[in-house]
Amino acid sequence: MDYCKYHPLTPAAFHCQHCDIDFCGHCINEDPYRDTQRCFHCQQDLDPLGARNSAPPFWRRLQETFHYPLQAQPLIFIALISFLSALLSFTPFAMLGVLVLSGIMMKYCFSCLESTARGQLNPPDITTAYEGGVALMLSLILILVLMGGAVVAVGLYLGPTAAGLLATLMVISLPAVMINFAMSENLLFALNPLNSIKLIHTIGLPYGLLLGFILIMISSVGAIGGLFGSQISVLSLGLQSVVSNYYTVVAFHMMGYMLFQYQFELGFVAQTDEDSEARSDRDRLLAHIDVCVKEGQFGKALKLFSEGVHKYANDRELFEMCFNFMCATKNREHIGNFTSSYLQLLQDQGRPELVRGVFKRARDVNTEYQPTDIKLRVHLARDCHDSGDFMTAIKLINGLHKQHPEHPLLLEAYHLMAEAMEQVPKMAAQLPACHKLIAQLKKQTAAAPVQKSPQKTRPKPTVDSAPKPTLELEPVEPADGNNNDLPPIEFR
Ligand SMILES: [Zn+2]
Ligand SMILES: [Zn+2]
Numbered sequence: 001m002d003y004c005k006y007h008p009l010t011p012a013a014f015h016c017q018h019c020d021i022d023f024c025g026h027c028i029n030e031d032p033y034r035d036t037q038r039c040f041h042c043q044q045d046l047d048p049l050g051a052r053n054s055a056p057p058f059w060r061r062l063q064e065t066f067h068y069p070l071q072a073q074p075l076i077f078i079a080l081i082s083f084l085s086a087l088l089s090f091t092p093f094a095m096l097g098v099l100v101l102s103g104i105m106m107k108y109c110f111s112c113l114e115s116t117a118r119g120q121l122n123p124p125d126i127t128t129a130y131e132g133g134v135a136l137m138l139s140l141i142l143i144l145v146l147m148g149g150a151v152v153a154v155g156l157y158l159g160p161t162a163a164g165l166l167a168t169l170m171v172i173s174l175p176a177v178m179i180n181f182a183m184s185e186n187l188l189f190a191l192n193p194l195n196s197i198k199l200i201h202t203i204g205l206p207y208g209l210l211l212g213f214i215l216i217m218i219s220s221v222g223a224i225g226g227l228f229g230s231q232i233s234v235l236s237l238g239l240q241s242v243v244s245n246y247y248t249v250v251a252f253h254m255m256g257y258m259l260f261q262y263q264f265e266l267g268f269v270a271q272t273d274e275d276s277e278a279r280s281d282r283d284r285l286l287a288h289i290d291v292c293v294k295e296g297q298f299g300k301a302l303k304l305f306s307e308g309v310h311k312y313a314n315d316r317e318l319f320e321m322c323f324n325f326m327c328a329t330k331n332r333e334h335i336g337n338f339t340s341s342y343l344q345l346l347q348d349q350g351r352p353e354l355v356r357g358v359f360k361r362a363r364d365v366n367t368e369y370q371p372t373d374i375k376l377r378v379h380l381a382r383d384c385h386d387s388g389d390f391m392t393a394i395k396l397i398n399g400l401h402k403q404h405p406e407h408p409l410l411l412e413a414y415h416l417m418a419e420a421m422e423q424v425p426k427m428a429a430q431l432p433a434c435h436k437l438i439a440q441l442k443k444q445t446a447a448a449p450v451q452k453s454p455q456k457t458r459p460k461p462t463v464d465s466a467p468k469p470t471l472e473l474e475p476v477e478p479a480d481g482n483n484n485d486l487p488p489i490e491f492r
């Protein structure tokens with residue numbers, strides 16, 4: 001069994017000939033318009049591996065196979081059909097009755113084959129046997145008559161050896177004929193020896209095993225029949241019929257399973273319930289990113305994330321994944337701009353409690369990162385101050401009066417800075433300057449008419465285009481000159 005390159009515990013469902021990679025159903029790019037599957041790397045169509053790769057071979061699940069008809073509904077159905085046929089065979093309508101009842105039974109067996117071929121490993125509802133049983137039975141009888149007729153004709157013209165050989169070939173090809181008939185519902189297609197040869201050649205050895213099991217079952221029907229005594233009665237006939245019908249269901253289930261396993265090679269595409277659910281564009285994008293990350297193609301993954309956050313600008317989960325990716329890859333270059341968008345999204349979606357954690361992680365990657373939005377910075381500074389991180393609070397406010405000289409939040413921001421400085425002994429020297437600036441801001445606020453703070457809209461999320469915000473910080477040596485943790489504070 002082959003496994004997905006990116007999910008080593010998941011059986012592969014597709015193969016890319018170009019890249020020589022096996023994929024599971026998650027790691028592929030399905031094309032909803034063409035109903036095909038493509039490779040994320042080379043965009044070529046993928047070969048489906050079918051269930052042959054994921055489903056265990058039928059001889060490994062013999063117990064389940066023989067338990068298949070042992071459920072209340074099919075068992076009652078088999079018993080009912082068997083005893084009714086036994087009963088009818090003692091009446092003048094024997095031929096017609098047996099034809100109709102066998103037709104119903106065969107219809108049910110074909111339903112078992114078809115539902116198994118679709119990957120359903122439980123017997124279908126018995127209501128599937130109601131319609132079309134007689135027509136099906138007539139088709140099957142026609143198949144047997146034509147095959148038998150061919151043997152007789154060969155016997156007459158070419159002698160008994162040739163007839164015996166042909167009969168053997170017919171027995172060997174009978175399951176193939178049945179599978180082809182179930183697959184095509186076309187008598188001529190099923191009877192064409194070339195199609196039988198193709199099927200047997202495609203399945204190979206497992207077909208021989210299937211045939212072996214069918215022959216064992218047929219011979220055991222005769223052996224079990226002997227146990228019921230030589231006297232012909234409704235009971236003995238009924239019991240023999242139960243056994244042979246039970247084996248027939250098992251045999252058709254086996255044939256269906258073979259069709260399920262080799263569906264791709266046989267050109268039969270089983271429509272399972274899983275297939276019908278198409279993934280959204282977003283889920284496909286995430287699958288693509290997953291594949292790129294596991295291949296170490298971080299640049300490509302970043303580009304896909306960038307497209308994703310533009311397209312799904314309110315998708316917090318996607319933003320979080322992108323942010324985690326940038327932190328994990330220590331993307332110093334882009335994390336700043338992206339974090340500003342992400343933080344704004346968190347604010348907009350009413351998750352301010354997450355803001356500080358995100359900011360801190362962004363700072364771990366890029367120690368110089370500052371959010372661009374003044375409201376966000378003051379909010380963060382307040383948060384840091386309240387949780388005892390005074391230095392970060394000071395750094396967040398530092399320089400705001402230069403970047404937003406008229407902003408109404410400045411006064412509050414520098415009050416906060418003064419409060420934080422009082423808690424840091426090393427900043428004491430800078431405190432008077434801060435108070436001076438506060439006084440200036442007070443004057444400025446009193447002189448200016450009250451302005452509503454401008455409504456900021458969230459900047460378009462970006463990971464690669466916008467230039468980094470430039471902070472004009474004049475490098476000022478800290479008061480004691482030996483603490484690298486202190487920011488150059490400016491008040492002029
Ligand atoms: Zn996978
Ligand atoms: Zn490929």
